[in-house]
């Protein structure tokens with residue numbers, strides 16, 4: 001059963017950068033992401049570990065107000081179109097699926113994992129910069145690959161909205177559902193259901 005608690009309330013406290021990270025939908029539409037902050041969060045992604053250090057990740061940054069960002073927002077699913085455009089930037093991620101010549105790669109099973117870890121680094125660094133990050137998969141991936149000219153050896157994976165958090169009240173009048181989403185308690189499965197000792201299914205003591 002899922003728990004409706006914030007980190008640290010039903011388990012040992014975790015680092016504040018991890019505890020403070022969450023995926024909001026109400027962003028400050030006036031906030032501009034500085035070049036330095038953008039480079040810093042991508043630098044954090046760059047230093048993630050990866051299978052054989054192959055670094056099978058790539059990122060395309062799109063800033064709110066730019067033509068490519070506007071074109072990308074046309075590709076969002078209906079649910080995501082209500083909030084992604086407010087964020088200061090979107091970073092579209094991709095992981096490598098073949099060599100440039102189409103030959104298979106021997107790390108194919110781990111490339112998406114490694115990109116995910118790089119994205120986690122990005123999120124934690126963003127939290128340290130007082131920014132919030134919300135990953136999202138709901139968009140036209142083929143359309144994004146074409147728009148962003150992503151080579152065939154790479155698979156567009158997710159979008160990552162980055163920006164400054166705004167209070168739910170700021171959208172209460174225009175989009176009460178969005179405000180309600182950001183007020184919802186966050187939930188996780190109990191540790192006993194996912195972490196085992198010695199054998200899968202044997203709860204950690």
Ligand SMILES: Cc1cc2nc3c(=O)[nH]c(=O)nc-3n(C[C@H](O)[C@H](O)[C@H](O)COP(=O)(O)O)c2cc1C
Nearest residue numbers: 021022023024079080134135136137138139158186
């Ligand atoms: C691969 C991936 C895809 C996601 N896709 C969407 C999405 O399309 N729209 C959305 O609102 N949230 C999306 N999310 C965000 C998750 O719903 C969110 O991370 C989860 O509910 C946990 O909430 P938290 O990040 O606030 O802890 C996605 C997250 C991941 C990792």
